Amino acid sequence: MGQYVAPIRDMQFVLHEFLKVEEHLKELPAHAETDAEIINAVLEEGAKFTSEVLFPLNHSGDREGCHHDAEAKTVTTPKGYKEAYKQYVEGGWAALACDPEYGGQGLPVVLNNSFYEMLNSSNQAWTMYPGLSHGAYECLKEHGTEEQKKTYLPKLVSGEWTGTMCLTEPHCGTDLGLLRSKAIPNDDGSWTITGNKIFISAGEHDMADNILHLVLARVPDAPEGSKGISLFLVPKFLPNADGSVGERNPIFCGAIEEKMGIHGNSTCQMNLDGAKGWIIGQPNKGLNAMFVFMNAARLGVGMQSLGLTEVAYQNALVYAKDRLQMRSLSGVKAPDKPADPIIVHPDVRRMLLTAKAYAEAGRAFTSYVALQIDRELNHPDEEVRKEAADEVALLTPIVKAFITDNGWIATSEAMQVYGGHGYIAEWGMEQYVRDARINMIYEGTNTVQSLDLLGRKILMDNGAKLRKFGEKIRAYVEDNGTDEAMSEFITPLADLGDKLTKLTMEIGMKAFQNPDEVGAAAVPYLRVAGHLVYSYFFAQMAQIALAKQDSGDKFYEAKLQTARFYFARLYPETAMLIRQARSGAANLMALDADLF
Numbered sequence: 020m021g022q023y024v025a026p027i028r029d030m031q032f033v034l035h036e037f038l039k040v041e042e043h044l045k046e047l048p049a050h051a052e053t054d055a056e057i058i059n060a061v062l063e064e065g066a067k068f069t070s071e072v073l074f075p076l077n078h079s080g081d082r083e084g085c086h087h088d089a090e091a092k093t094v095t096t097p098k099g100y101k102e103a104y105k106q107y108v109e110g111g112w113a114a115l116a117c118d119p120e121y122g123g124q125g126l127p128v129v130l131n132n133s134f135y136e137m138l139n140s141s142n143q144a145w146t147m148y149p150g151l152s153h154g155a156y157e158c159l160k161e162h163g164t165e166e167q168k169k170t171y172l173p174k175l176v177s178g179e180w181t182g183t184m185c186l187t188e189p190h191c192g193t194d195l196g197l198l199r200s201k202a203i204p205n206d207d208g209s210w211t212i213t214g215n216k217i218f219i220s221a222g223e224h225d226m227a228d229n230i231l232h233l234v235l236a237r238v239p240d241a242p243e244g245s246k247g248i249s250l251f252l253v254p255k256f257l258p259n260a261d262g263s264v265g266e267r268n269p270i271f272c273g274a275i276e277e278k279m280g281i282h283g284n285s286t287c288q289m290n291l292d293g294a295k296g297w298i299i300g301q302p303n304k305g306l307n308a309m310f311v312f313m314n315a316a317r318l319g320v321g322m323q324s325l326g327l328t329e330v331a332y333q334n335a336l337v338y339a340k341d342r343l344q345m346r347s348l349s350g351v352k353a354p355d356k357p358a359d360p361i362i363v364h365p366d367v368r369r370m371l372l373t374a375k376a377y378a379e380a381g382r383a384f385t386s387y388v389a390l391q392i393d394r395e396l397n398h399p400d401e402e403v404r405k406e407a408a409d410e411v412a413l414l415t416p417i418v419k420a421f422i423t424d425n426g427w428i429a430t431s432e433a434m435q436v437y438g439g440h441g442y443i444a445e446w447g448m449e450q451y452v453r454d455a456r457i458n459m460i461y462e463g464t465n466t467v468q469s470l471d472l473l474g475r476k477i478l479m480d481n482g483a484k485l486r487k488f489g490e491k492i493r494a495y496v497e498d499n500g501t502d503e504a505m506s507e508f509i510t511p512l513a514d515l516g517d518k519l520t521k522l523t524m525e526i527g528m529k530a531f532q533n534p535d536e537v538g539a540a541a542v543p544y545l546r547v548a549g550h551l552v553y554s555y556f557f558a559q560m561a562q563i564a565l566a567k568q569d570s571g572d573k574f575y576e577a578k579l580q581t582a583r584f585y586f587a588r589l590y591p592e593t594a595m596l597i598r599q600a601r602s603g604a605a606n607l608m609a610l611d612a613d614l615f
């Protein structure tokens with residue numbers, strides 16, 4: 020069913036030429052030894068594992084789905100998933116970017132990021148099982164007690180046990196302040212937890228020996244709303260003192276959801292019938308702790324759509340070179356054939372280039388953010404760590420929402436390249452569209468991401484984080500603005516930077532009068548911010564390509580043309596988006612709800 024070849028050449032371009040990761044990693048004592056040789060070897064091995072083991076299970080897993088046995092309260096994953104997971108654990112992949120203190124390999128996040136792109140291109144539904152475990156690892160590592168870390172982290176790091184995040188309840192999704200699950204303290208320091216969670220990804224499955232659920236619940240007399248939420252660790256099986264799995268804890272899957280895509284991942288209703296758990300962090304501070312998991316997961320969701328964009332593009336490209344329909348408008352291109360391959364048609368090229376540009380920019384963007392996480396975690400200078408943390412905070416909602424919105428556009432365009440053959444299941448293209456759709460919804464909808472960006476990260480911060488990032492762009496524009504060959508990239512970049520600054524101030528002023536102005540502007544605003552980031556990165560990538568244009572390596576020619584396509588065809592939507600963002604709240608709020 021189609022093909023997937025890991026885009027190693029472009030990954031290497033991003034890591035070695037665009038980011039110059041080795042130079043940055045040398046500054047970080049934990050990663051000073053990670054050189055190009057190690058990076059390239061991991062990419063090669065990762066490419067083999069993902070394309071040979073996981074990709075072949077993608078379509079079959081979608082067709083088969085997961086099965087719930089209501090009586091036994093078990094969930095069986097599609098054929099081959101369990102065996103692939105065993106190979107993943109035995110290959111040490113789960114431990115790649117984890118702390119050696121808990122059995123990890125201690126490699127940088129930026130390298131793990133490239134591996135995760137490959138995992139998601141190969142099989143998003145499968146990747147969610149280990150992906151959620153990694154979020155649980157990060158949360159426990161930051162907020163767990165020493166004993167919790169000693170007991171659970173080595174199991175998560177090795178991949179023997181997996182993790183989940185149990186937030187959502189039937190009446191509460193976005194607004195977690197409404198949640199009702201209850202935790203009552205026991206004499207031995209543990210808690211008894213009761214409640215119903217829904218939509219829990221990987222909540223029950225047969226791939227690992229144990230599942231560690233991270234559950235949000237309320238302790239007795241907790242304040243109302245989000246200030247009264249606590250976080251608990253609730254294992255499926257209670258661990259014995261020797262680390263083996265013991266007694267079954269009453270946290271059971273009541274049903275799994277029928278859904279549009281990611282059929283290979285079990286989306287579970289989880290019932291906690293007096294399950295035993297242990298608090299993570301302080302009572303009523305659970306949301307703070309859970310944000311570590313949620314931020315990791317938001318970046319992970321961006322990676323899911325980047326992976327789908329790449330694989331959908333690759334397949335559409337092969338098809339466009341093979342499928343013969345009609346003749347080129349500018350004269351026959353394949354006289355020996357009954358018709359020309361559809362890649363001769365301008366609009367087919369537009370669709371392919373849209374997916375290609377979004378894949379390449381998304382790769383540069385997520386790798387950049389991953390490197391900033393490495394700097395945040397490991398740089399010896401506290402000031403640098405703080406700056407990196409601020410940038411990650413600013414960019415996380417953009418990674419989540421901009422890449423997943425673009426993933427939806429790109430997979431849909433890639434499907435369109437196939438005409439009717441894209442819509443039927445046989446070629447596998449409609450699966451990418453179905454799988455991509457959830458990424459705009461879970462982990463906080465894209466609307467919620469845009470409110471987080473504009474409201475919390477920018478306006479509540481008086482624009483400080485945005486200004487810092489803007490200064491980097493301004494310095495780049497100043498340094499390169501006189502280079503005539505770069506003006507086609509630098510001029511639109513500088514222009515968009517100015518416009519975003521003005522737009523931010525304008526919305527900020529209007530928000531003083533009417534807070535709905537923020538909600539009315541946030542979604543187009545986030546897209547404009549996403550384009551500013553992509554303009555900045557495409558300008559830099561084009562600059563590298565320009566310098567190497569005469570090297571004879573066609574890769575650079577392709578990069579340059581892709582950057583030109585981006586500025587000519589994708590960037591211009593910013594003009595419309597800015598108009599929408601500036602149009603204000605009145606056109607949305609004036610209509611009485613009864614008159615809809």
Ligand SMILES: Cc1cc2nc3c(=O)[nH]c(=O)nc-3n(C[C@H](O)[C@H](O)[C@H](O)COP(=O)(O)OP(=O)(O)OC[C@H]3O[C@@H](n4cnc5c(N)ncnc54)[C@H](O)[C@@H]3O)c2cc1C
Nearest residue numbers: 184185186187191192193218219220286461462463464466
């Ligand atoms: C397949 C799948 C897997 C999932 N996996 C998990 C998981 O592992 N763990 C977990 O805990 N949850 C999980 N979820 C739940 C998911 O995170 C929520 O569905 C999502 O956060 C939205 O919540 P909701 O569905 O309750 O929608 P609601 O919160 O009811 O929102 C409905 C609509 O209102 C909008 N809205 C809400 N508030 C605002 C506002 N203030 N301003 C503007 N618009 C607003 C939303 O953007 C949305 O469009 C999963 C869901 C699915 C479908």
